[in-house]
Amino acid sequence: MHEPEPSAAVPYYEDMAPGTGALPPRAWWPASDARRVGLGGAWRFRLSATAQAEDDSFARPGYDAARWDVLPVPSHWPLQGYGQPAYTNVRYPFPVDPPYVPTENPTGDHLRTFDLPDDWPGGAAVLRFEGVDSCARVWLNGTELGTFKGSRLPVEFEVGELLRPQQNVLAVRVHQWSSGSYLEDQDMWWLPGIFREVTLIERPEGAVTDFFVHCGYDHTTGTGTLRVDCEPGGTVTVPELGLDIPTGEPVIVPVEPWSAELPRLYDAELATEGERIPLRIGFRTVAVEDGVLKVNGRRIAFRGVNRHEFDPDHGRALDQETMRDDLLLMKQHNINAVRTSHYPPHPAFLDLCDELGMWVIDECDLETHGFEEVGWRGNPVADERWTPALLDRAARMVERDKNHPSVVMWSLGNECGTGAGLSAMASWIRERDPARPIHYEGDLSCADVDVYSRMYADHAESELIGRRAEPPLADAESDKRRRNMPFILCEYAHAMGNGPGGLAEYQRIFDTYERCQGGFVWEWIDHGLRRRTADGTAYFAYGGDFGEELHDGNFVCDGLLFPDRTPSPGLVEYKKVIEPVRIAGDVGRGQVTVTNRHDFADLSGLAFSWTYEVAGVAGDSGRFTVPLTGPGQSAVLDLPPMPRSPAEGEAWWTVRAVLAEDTAWAPAGHEVAWAQFPAAQRGPGGLGAADRVHGGAPHAPRLAEGGMVVLGPGTFDAATGALRYLAGAPLEAPRLDVWRAPTDNDRGMPWFPDSQLDRQWRESGLHRMRHRVVRVAVGGDTLTVTTRVAAAAADNALLTVYTWSAAGDRLHLDVAVTPEGEWRLPLPRLGVRMGLCPTLDSVEWYGGGPGEAYPDSRTAARVGRWRASVEELQTPYVRPQENGARPDVRWSELRRADGSGLRIEGAPAYWLTARPWSTEALDAARHTTDLVREETLWVHLDHALHGLGSASCGPLTLPGDRLEAAPAAFSFTFVPLEATWCVPPGVEQ
Structure with missing residues (x-):
């Protein structure tokens, strides 16, 4: 890399400096008695291919822009039909040649004409931009105000002397690429534009220039300290506390503290000679003491998420309703913390965090990850010439957000390597x-x-860190200092596609070690952009769908929400894992222990109830009276005597904790926590008397015409032993299946070959297994089929023996699998797959549900009797992949609209998956619109599944959740629910 030219020769958009002409940064407040004029709406817009394609004559009054297009502001112009979005994770989509950017630099000229309100008082005023990506030059009424960078940070210009009563012309030139782009490589769509509000704000004489609310809380005395520094001076009133004090002077008063669990805010007003500003004050103190991060004297635990700002139609241009919806969903799923990855959010989001209660790590608009691709050469944080820009970004974040009680830590940025600029x-x-x-x-x-933070440290390393026994640093002093710090996982459990797995094991570590104070799942939402096919069907696009020469595919879709903000199974699992109340049953003693895992709140806001079920059928229910139980405390409750029930089968207690009253984030009755544990069993297994379909006398197999063998309701091919008809209806025979459409976590990381199970599985041929019939034997009451299942070019195999028997209308299958040869990889799945009539579109089952689950992501599954359509069983991951398994299924029934169908019982309990398309089609699909309903319903009855892990950017599947090739035996019983439960295509009924 060569040295940059002298600054005089460098255009402003390539200058390392942060900009020119702006006022000093200050706090943000949403309202005051000073006038405001929102300048959003329809702007005139012209897009050029380069930064210098057009001169600046458009900024002069009288310029005719009538032929320009119209663009909404706020917005990103690639999402309005001008150019295309582009996604990269690490790599810059332009040559790494700081501070220079390509000549091909899309540049949007924006024009807005506006009148002042009739009662506008005149005098000083500021023009405020909340966010412009990535560099802007601004004129008002032909006068240049200045230039700025720092896309997700505000900037203000003094404009009072330039304003006219009518026909004010605001001109803004926005460049997609600038020197600032080197500081904004934040694993997201590259989307230029004026994407946050533009506002004109009156500044009366004596108005507030800036203010800083200092609110501390002393947990030993129950008092709060309040001091509001303000320029110019004024007064602060807090009516609820009886305060009317001068600014700059501290006062100590008894208060209720603010926390994420109990977000107590006091309404106040700051008044100067020229302005009155409503405030909402929260008293709290943050400190690191004895190696632990504490708020108000108590250790806190982050149950957090990383949150990019994103909407599938508008990119990072979010409205406040969407922000509130995000926070309501977080609160409803027991999330208590947000890391604002990797930039400060819209300031209104932090107001909502104050109001609803959320711990926030506020992160600076800074990431230089792409320099890692070139060995960190030229990294701006290690080059002092960039330090003014870095300090500018730090100041604009801190000054804007300093008055929010929800902000408990400042973050310097993300993935910038190291350098003196960070220290500054x-x-x-x-x-x-x-x-x-x-x-x-x-x-x-x-x-x-002040805290030791890591990304994606695996479970074993996190446990070592929890013990303060991690490998030492070379420098003894640095090692001692770090070892005495609290530890958080600022990113963990990569929520890409089906997953993440291993959440419960992480939570055990957080609960066990004081030093481990939780973490932030990556991330909140999939960044899929909504697009439509030619026939109008919606789907979500990702990297590569817009013709990018460099892209990182669907790595941008790695959230706990789907792009349309539908919770994924991963979010449902996370809610269960991090629930703030732990409920444990001791049936032997007839007791339940309830442990309060809140940091501040007691359990008085929750109501506790119990339900008793037998074989999935609800029986008695009732409520518990829970004594006052403070944070960290437990209460032991007595279960009622086991109710009498006429049914036989498994009996289960379910205990639930729900909101006792409406809150700001959920209505009364919203479930916060639950637990389920078995009661004494009534009768045999999970099949109650009402559930069992009785068989009859055993059948012996007999030869029939056409080379068939008939055994009870089953008709088999005599040569291959394959089941061809069941109760007269054709089907694809059950046969051993080990392949799944790989998940994003199976695909692993490009930089970590051992994580790429998908590649290894394919190289081993697991997606193209062949089935050789070794022997078909008819004898006594059974039909036995021996097969060898193996891949071309491989000598290892799975010797599989199918033993069929029948009694009455029940057809029974025993499967025995014995591995042969050396198996070095886990299997994706182990079970049988069969094809049924597609009109069987309703599924009822007794087992785990209601949603999907996998071996390391099943905490949220509860045993019950569930019903869903085949369509509802599918999980629409943005990139299609293995999904939809239901765990611990004792029996399932697949039915048509008229009630006819098939019942499948399993021993042991099995994993059920039913799809209107094959695994092969699922594997081949890139988007949900690639999946087309087939003429076969594909049903997977799995004895075992390989776990999920989060190896798309995190740890591999834990050893206990790997599906190693080993001898296995399992069985199924098939029972037609009507004599003819499916009509073959082309056959009249």
Whole structure:
């Protein structure tokens, strides 16, 4: 890389400096008695291919832009039909040649004409931009105001003397690429535009220039300290506390503290000679003490998510309703913390975090990850010429967000390597706001921070860190300092596609070790952009769908929400894993232990109930009276005597904790936590008397015409032993199946070959197994079929013996599998697959549900009797992959609309998956619209499944959840529910 040219020769968009002309950064407040004019709406727009294709004459008053297009602001112009979005994770989509950017630099000229309100008082005013990507030059009424970078940070210009009563012309030139782009490589869509609000704000004489609310809480005395620094001076009133005090003077009063669980806010007002600003004050103190992060004197545990701002139609241009919806979903799923990856969010989001209660790590608009591709050469954080830009970004974040009680840590940025620029940022922040700890993950020495933060440390390493027994740093002093820090996983459990697995095991570590204070799942939402096929069918696009020369595929779809904000099974699992109340049953003693895992709240806001079920049928129910149970405390409750029930089968207790009253984030009755545990069994197994379909006398197999063998309701091919008809209806015979459409986590990471199970499985031929019939034997009451299942070019195999028998209308299958040869890889699945009539579109089952589950992602599955359509059993991952398994199924019934169908019982309990398309079709699909309903319903009856893990960017599947090739035996019983339960195509009924 060559040295940049002298600054005079470098255009403003390639200058390393943050910009020109802007006012000093200050706090954000959403309202005051000063006038505001929102300048959003329809703007005139012109897109050019380069930064210098057009001169600046468009900014002059009187310029005729009538032929320009119209563009909504806020928005991203690629999402309005101008150019295309592009996605990369790490790699810059332009040559790494800082601070220069390509000549091909899409540039959008924006024009807005506006009038002032009739009662606009005149005088000073500021023009505020909340967010523009990535660099802008601004004129008002022909006068240049300045330039700025820092896409997700605000900037203000003084404009009072330039304003006219009518026909004000605001002109903004926005460049997609700038020197600032090197600081904004944040694993997201590259989307230029004015994507946050533009506002004109009156600044009356004596108006507030800036203010800083200092609110501490002393947990030993129950008092809060309040001091509001303000320029110019004024007064602060807090009516509820009886306060009317001058700014700059501290006061100590008894208060209720603010926390994410109990977000107590006090309404206040800041008044100066020229302005009155409503405030919402929360008293809380954050500190690292004795190696533990504490708020208000108590250790806190982050049950968090990383949150990009995203909407499938509008990109990062979010409205406040969407922000609130996000937070409501988080609260409803027991999430208590957000890391604002990897930039400060819209400021209104933090107001909502204050109101609803959320711990926030506020992260600076900074990531230089693409420099890793070139060995970190030229990394801006290690080049002092970039330090002014870094300090500018730190100041704009801290000054904007400093008055939010929800913000408990500042983060310097993400994946920037190391360098003196980060140290300069940390020093500035610490001097400006010593009351908040500092976070940064990318420096293992933790030289500039107050917490030890890691990404994707696996379970074993996290446990070592919890014990403060991690491998030492070379420098003894640095090692001692880091070892005495609290530990958080700022990213873990990569939620890409089907997964993540292993959440419960991480939570055990967080609950066990004081030092391990939780983490933040990557991430909140899939960034799929909504598109439609020619026939209007909607789907979600990802990297590569827009013709990018470099892209990272669907790695942008790695969230707990689907792009349309539908919760994924991963979010449902996370809710269960992190539930703040633990319920454990001791049936022998007839007791339930309830443990309060909240950090601050007692259990008085919850109502507890029990339900008793037999064989999935609800019986008695009732309520518990729970004594006052503070955070960290437990209460032991007595179960009622086991109710009498006429049914036989498995009996289960279910205990639920729900909201006792409406809250700001969910209505009364919303379930917060639950547990299920077996009671004494009534009768045989999970098949109650009402559930069992009785058979009859055993059948002997007999030869029939056409080379067939008839055994009870089954008709078999005499040569191959394959089941061809069941109760007269054709089907695809059950046969051993070991393949699944690989998940994103099976595909693993390009930089970690051992994680790429998909590649290894394919190289081993598991997706193309062949079945050789070794022997078909008819004898006594059974038909026995021996097969060898193996892949071409391989000598290892699975010797599989199918033993068929029948009694009455019941057809029974025993399967025995014996591995032969050397198996070095886990199997994707082990079970049988069969094809049935597609009109069987309703499924009822007794087992785990209601949603999908896998061996390391099944905490949220509860035993019950469930019903769903085949369509409802599918999980629409943005990139189609293995999905939809239901665990621990004792029996299932697949039915048509008229009630006819097939019942399948299993011993032991099995994993049930039913799909209107084959595994092969699922494997080949890139988008949900590629999946087309077939003429066969494909049913998987699995004895075992390989776990999920989160190896798309995290740990492999844990050893206990790997499906190793080993001898296995399992059985199924098939019972037609009507004499003719399916009519073959082309046959009249």
